[in-house]
Amino acid sequence: GKRHHQCVTTAKCKTSNFHCDCKPPLVGKGKLGCVRPGDAVAFLQLDPTLITFGGEHLNVPLPCRYKVVHYTMMIENHIRTSVEVYAENRLSKDGEYYVKNVLVSISVMTANEVGKHSIQFEGSATDGDYNFTTTVLEDSMTQSSLQTELDFTKYTIGVSMDYIDNFIVARIESVGLTVRFRPSTSANEDAQRMTPGVVMV
Template sequence: MSKPGRSLRIVLTVALLYIKFLASQAYTVTTTNGGSGDVCPPGPQCLGDGKALCINNKCRCQPPEDVGLGHFLCVRSNEVFCAIFNDPTIRGYDGSYSFAPLNCKFKPTHLFVPLCDTSDPDNVRTISETDSCDVKVSAWGTRRRGKSFIRGIDVRFMVLYQGSVYHHLSRIISDATGGVYTFLESTNLAPFGSPTSGPAQNTTIPNVGQIYTEYDHTDNFARIKAEMCGVEVGIRQV
């Protein structure tokens, strides 16, 4: 079996902003109000559940996910990640930082990766030479007080497995008010290009796994996961 390299995590964060919306039946609404972990002045609060600890005034990731930004994301040493912060600042897969005043809907990443065998603990063993995942991540935002803030994300998957094609689109809009985080999620299992049209649901690929959304009630993240693709996309208000 060949190995495609490292698993990938894509994480986006949005700053506090005012979002007014009507929650129709097309959305699934989830709320969290976790308190995260160590308070670590002068920086932000660390991730909770022991994922990061405040050591010498810095949030430091702990094993087994001991690489990353301890106040935001911790990953394993064989994973890479990018992140988009407010205004927005972009942390690339190579660890470099850049600034881009992105006001409209944009595509921060587009991945084409082999389909992984999820029984492999490192999630890097491919199933075959032809099975694959096509993953497109889009984000959009708004401007307030002269700055740009990400408002929501679309994550589109097209998975090819044993001659069958599986489509999945998840859209998540996030808000934070008074310590309560609200996520509106909608999905569509139609081909690329179709908008979301119904409440949150999972996509099951027989003998391979699921594409699903997980809500972290400690650190207040919504995470769209596709372990067979080695991809995770998260969003959180700050």
């Protein structure tokens, strides 16, 4: 993205203290993401700290991949889905951890078949220019008999770019999950153009 600012577009900046407040009636973190009141939301931010759907704060200064979200749900009478979100950190030169990549995965299970769609998102930023890559790790839904049983397009992971707030966005329509990822811009947190992290709604 070419536009750089500290607050997301759904927040307003208080110039007196450079604090970002979500525009009413939205709530959340004005530098990372604003959501509707009542939405289930989790944040993975900065070095990184996970704020869970239940509001708990967990520090995850780990150099390996770790599970951030995992839930299952019945979509229709015979269709069960399992959704997982993983993150992997990198250690910066100043000893801080930042999220390096995010893996989003959905498994769809019927009485006779299991299909899976997994995509990894990685990003980098130099001088405020954000670049993202996506890698499909598995797509067995389109290669199975699931496509004869259901419209699998709503069970796959859709990917888009938010060039204003510098996020790559993954959405799974059938389960209502949106994952927004913004990478860190440098080893020095003070030099971040925008707060790095992940928002899961």
